[in-house]
Amino acid sequence: MPTRRQFLGSAALAATALTPSVNRAAEFPTIIPQKAAPKKLKLSFKPYTLELKHAFNVAVYSRTTTPVVLTQVEYTEGKTKVVGYGEASMPPYLGETQESVMKFLSQVDLGKYENPFDLETILSDADALMPDNTAAKASLDIALHDVVGKLMGQPLYNLWGYNPAKTPNTTFTIGIDKPEVVREKMKETTPFNIIKVKIGQQDSDRMMIETVRSMTDKPLVADANQGWKDKQYALDTIYWLKEQGVQFIEQPLPKDMVDENAWITERSPIPVITDEAVKRLPQILKAKDVYHGINIKLMKCTGVREANKMITLARALGMKVMIGCMTETSCAITAAAHLTPMVDWADLDGALLIKNDCFKGMTVQNGKITLPTRPGLGIVPV
Amino acid sequence: MPTRRQFLGSAALAATALTPSVNRAAEFPTIIPQKAAPKKLKLSFKPYTLELKHAFNVAVYSRTTTPVVLTQVEYTEGKTKVVGYGEASMPPYLGETQESVMKFLSQVDLGKYENPFDLETILSDADALMPDNTAAKASLDIALHDVVGKLMGQPLYNLWGYNPAKTPNTTFTIGIDKPEVVREKMKETTPFNIIKVKIGQQDSDRMMIETVRSMTDKPLVADANQGWKDKQYALDTIYWLKEQGVQFIEQPLPKDMVDENAWITERSPIPVITDEAVKRLPQILKAKDVYHGINIKLMKCTGVREANKMITLARALGMKVMIGCMTETSCAITAAAHLTPMVDWADLDGALLIKNDCFKGMTVQNGKITLPTRPGLGIVPV
Numbered sequence: 200m201p202t203r204r205q206f207l208g209s210a211a212l213a214a215t216a217l218t219p220s221v222n223r224a225a226e227f228p229t230i231i232p233q234k235a236a237p238k239k240l241k242l243s244f245k246p247y248t249l250e251l252k253h254a255f256n257v258a259v260y261s262r263t264t265t266p267v268v269l270t271q272v273e274y275t276e277g278k279t280k281v282v283g284y285g286e287a288s289m290p291p292y293l294g295e296t297q298e299s300v301m302k303f304l305s306q307v308d309l310g311k312y313e314n315p316f317d318l319e320t321i322l323s324d325a326d327a328l329m330p331d332n333t334a335a336k337a338s339l340d341i342a343l344h345d346v347v348g349k350l351m352g353q354p355l356y357n358l359w360g361y362n363p364a365k366t367p368n369t370t371f372t373i374g375i376d377k378p379e380v381v382r383e384k385m386k387e388t389t390p391f392n393i394i395k396v397k398i399g400q401q402d403s404d405r406m407m408i409e410t411v412r413s414m415t416d417k418p419l420v421a422d423a424n425q426g427w428k429d430k431q432y433a434l435d436t437i438y439w440l441k442e443q444g445v446q447f448i449e450q451p452l453p454k455d456m457v458d459e460n461a462w463i464t465e466r467s468p469i470p471v472i473t474d475e476a477v478k479r480l481p482q483i484l485k486a487k488d489v490y491h492g493i494n495i496k497l498m499k500c501t502g503v504r505e506a507n508k509m510i511t512l513a514r515a516l517g518m519k520v521m522i523g524c525m526t527e528t529s530c531a532i533t534a535a536a537h538l539t540p541m542v543d544w545a546d547l548d549g550a551l552l553i554k555n556d557c558f559k560g561m562t563v564q565n566g567k568i569t570l571p572t573r574p575g576l577g578i579v580p581v
Numbered sequence: 582m583p584t585r586r587q588f589l590g591s592a593a594l595a596a597t598a599l600t601p602s603v604n605r606a607a608e609f610p611t612i613i614p615q616k617a618a619p620k621k622l623k624l625s626f627k628p629y630t631l632e633l634k635h636a637f638n639v640a641v642y643s644r645t646t647t648p649v650v651l652t653q654v655e656y657t658e659g660k661t662k663v664v665g666y667g668e669a670s671m672p673p674y675l676g677e678t679q680e681s682v683m684k685f686l687s688q689v690d691l692g693k694y695e696n697p698f699d700l701e702t703i704l705s706d707a708d709a710l711m712p713d714n715t716a717a718k719a720s721l722d723i724a725l726h727d728v729v730g731k732l733m734g735q736p737l738y739n740l741w742g743y744n745p746a747k748t749p750n751t752t753f754t755i756g757i758d759k760p761e762v763v764r765e766k767m768k769e770t771t772p773f774n775i776i777k778v779k780i781g782q783q784d785s786d787r788m789m790i791e792t793v794r795s796m797t798d799k800p801l802v803a804d805a806n807q808g809w810k811d812k813q814y815a816l817d818t819i820y821w822l823k824e825q826g827v828q829f830i831e832q833p834l835p836k837d838m839v840d841e842n843a844w845i846t847e848r849s850p851i852p853v854i855t856d857e858a859v860k861r862l863p864q865i866l867k868a869k870d871v872y873h874g875i876n877i878k879l880m881k882c883t884g885v886r887e888a889n890k891m892i893t894l895a896r897a898l899g900m901k902v903m904i905g906c907m908t909e910t911s912c913a914i915t916a917a918a919h920l921t922p923m924v925d926w927a928d929l930d931g932a933l934l935i936k937n938d939c940f941k942g943m944t945v946q947n948g949k950i951t952l953p954t955r956p957g958l959g960i961v962p963v
Contacts, residue, residue: 316735318742319922347742351733353698358740360700360729360886480897504742511893515862540701 240309240346242339244270246297249288249526250554253374253384265290265526268300268335269557272342274315274350281349284558284578285342285534287334288498288525288549295334303328303335316347322504333478333501340502341534341576348575355537355577356570359507365540366568369547370395370420373411375403381410387551392566393418393446395546399426404436408443420544422449425475430459434466441468447519447544449494450474461489470519480505483512492519492543497535498527510541524549533560533576536568557581622691622728624721626652628679631670631908632936635756635766647672647908650682650717651939654724656697656732663731666940666960667724667916669716670880670907670931677716685710685717698729704886715860715883716907722884723916723958730957737919737959738952741889747922748950751929752777752802755793757785763792769933774948775800775828777928781808786818790825802926804831807857812841816848823850829901829926831876832856843871852901862887865894874901874925879917880909892923906931915942915958918950939963 249265270285289295306328312321318340325339348355356363371391373384375398388394396411398404398421411419421440427433433451440448447470452460454476464471470491477486478499486493493513495506506522513520521544522535529550539545545568550556560578562569571577631647652667671677689707697703700722707721730737738745753773755766757780770776778793780786780803793801803822809815815833822830829852834842836858846853852873859868860881868875875895877888888904895902903926904917911932921927927950932938942960944951953959 314739314744316739316742317744320744320747322742347739351735351740353733357696357698357729358733360698360704362696362699362702365702484897508893508897511890512897515866515890515894 239274239276240312240315241273241275242270242304242307242309242342243273244268244301244304244338246301247528247557249528251526252552252554253380262291265553266297267528268297268304268338269528269530270304270338270342272309272339272346274346279350281346283342283345283347283349283575284530284580285338285340285345286528286530287338288527288531289334290525293334293498293525295332299332300335300338303332304339307339315343315350318343318347318504322502326501334498336501337497337531338502340504341497341531344503344534345575345578348577352574354570354572354574355503355534356540359537361537361540363540363570363572366536366570367539367542367545368392368566369539369545369563369568371548371551372397372422372546373407375400375407378406378410381407382414385411385414388415388417390563390566391417391548393420393544395420395422395548396445397422397424399423401427401432405439408440408445412443416444419443419445420447420449420546421445422474423451425450425453427451428453428456430456430462433459434463437463437467437469437471445469447472447492447521450476457489464490467491472519472521474523477509480509480512483509483516483518487516487518490518492521494521494523494546495538495542496523496525497531498525503534503538506535506538510538514541519543521546523547526552528553528556529558529560530576530578533558533571533578536561536570537576539568621656621658622694622697623655623657624652624686624689624691624724625655626650626683626686626720628683629910629939631910633908634934634936635762644673647935648679649910650679650686650720651910651912652686652720652724654691654721654728656728661732663728665724665727665729665731665957666912666962667720667722667727668910668912669720670909670913671716672907675716675880675907677714681714682717682720685714686721689721697725697732700725700729700886704884708883716880718883719879719913720884722886723879723913726885726916727957727960730959734956736952736954736956737885737916738922741919743919743922745922745952745954748918748952749921749924749927750774750948751927751945751950753930753933754779754804754928755789757782757789760788760792763789764796767793767796770797770799772945772948773799773930775802775926777802777804777930778827779804779806781805783809783814787821790822790827794825798826801825801827802829802831802928803827804856805833807832807835809833810835810838812838812844816845819845819849819851819853827851829854829874829903832858839871846872849873854901854903856905862891862894865891865898865900869898869900872900874903876903876905876928877920877924878905878907879913880907885916885920888917888920892920896923901925903928905929908934910935910938911940911942912958912960915940915953915960918943918952919958921950 268287272283287300372395472492473490474494477493520542523546527549532550558578650669654665656663669682754777854874855872856876859875902924905928909931914932940960
């Protein structure tokens, strides 16, 4: 179906073709070709490959790079010109690629919107274009929020009324590896107050925690990434994790094992948080009786606008909230960081795990997320 | 318990008293008196009495005036000075008075906040000061939102990413009265596309609807204001209302008759909306299985910040949302109007029912809510 703009464009064209002389005008419906209004919003994007400092091993796969797409939304009105930055990150298991993201973004016609602030309309329209494509949608959401923040002259946390002093510590993640590699990686955890340990392979679970615990007294959190299959093993291990100072466990069993995950949550001495079972807002209601809390990630949920709604809903349901990330540059990481004054835990180390970050944004100071005070995302290309 | 500011103030005073000479300084802990930072946020308020054009009759009472308190929040930083307007409206049945509102507001110490944008902290602190006092809290919330909108140079709908073109029609309310009075009042409904009829006294229910219907073909909505007591009478009447072109029924039975209201909702051919059963966010979860939707009013829910969260929660639960009002000036009415692009129905005629509105704000054009485009609330004192 043609968009309104395409339709108007061809109508104007038709009018030109059909009215060669003033005399003939009366024979046709009066269609006056309008001078096209200058496009105020313009979207551009390019692929980029993140190089990881270490191969990233979780329960189900391993990798050394992550493909992303970097977006820019340019807003021009008279002498005002503002550029907003966005990012889509596509770890391979989520089904999006640089190609699919760029295909999606090439169908987004920002030129038809007059008001860059009308995020509800623009983002709902984009959401309706195709199902899924959540990372692609997030890259648009992030860039538009950067634009409106800059137009208002305020950082995102001020747009939302959040207190930048209330950001939590971020975890730093240690992937599954041999003890000597884990010990080596532990050197990088010095700036952090809380460490996230990937487990879930059953054989190496206790080794991972014990190796980390042998080198630090800091609080830990653990992420099984759906790796376990046996609920009793999971529960026993969770009890042991609590003794090791682990504060919560993420996604113990595969998300489809709903009853078994609920069984664990009912009995667990520490919060059980879901990652894989909740991508977007509507799934939270179903997760309410299965988990204590949710892990919100911008690349799963289409961006900060929906993430804010998810925080509201989860809180209203009495659930815990954490914000996580994929491997991302400081662009998407900083967007997520602006939400953290409202969450229990943050796991925003994604940009610290890559060699070629192309933005400066949120920093970690004494382990705590520290937000830039510049307007919008507050990031700067480097 | 002294506030931090009070504590610093007395510490500074103590330091002055205890260090009469430089020589004695070493004998005491070094407390250097700091020049007090200039207060950036300042709250003021005054009582005001709204005079109604007509005595207002609903199922349970009648009145000719409504007491309100008008608030102002002044923000000063260097040469920047911005004034935000707020309002608390206190229909007598809700338990707040001008005295109780002013008592509440006099305990709010805005001087201790450096960042006027940090609404989550400021409004949470105010909420925690005393229970209830929802109108008083709303007056603060509204004025602060006016301030931040003005500081950002944007109308509230832009702050929230809402499309001002998507506002609904507002209903205009006809109170319970004799047929000749109702017919006279109907002259005022010309500018509106949808009319809200107060019913609930049982004896006069059909007369009210029939009198209105005899004078207009416009869609109606009906509000029983908890007036009915018998569920079968209520359901029969609702079926009859549907035949009369009534689009939804508000609060058929007293809110405490939970099972009976749920019974009606299950069987009703039109949406059943609750007003009295839901004041604030947490009550929505309980209302989910009792009503189809909720009526959000700023004076019940502490203001636009919580109202926005209520919209998100109700939508996530698949509920209908309407926004209503008390008798209010164009200050509080306009604040509510900025939320209306996100709701199904709006009942924002409160300022049209009074003789002495002291603001110009949202207008009704061809029956539709039309938002001012000025920054903040966009209202102007008259």
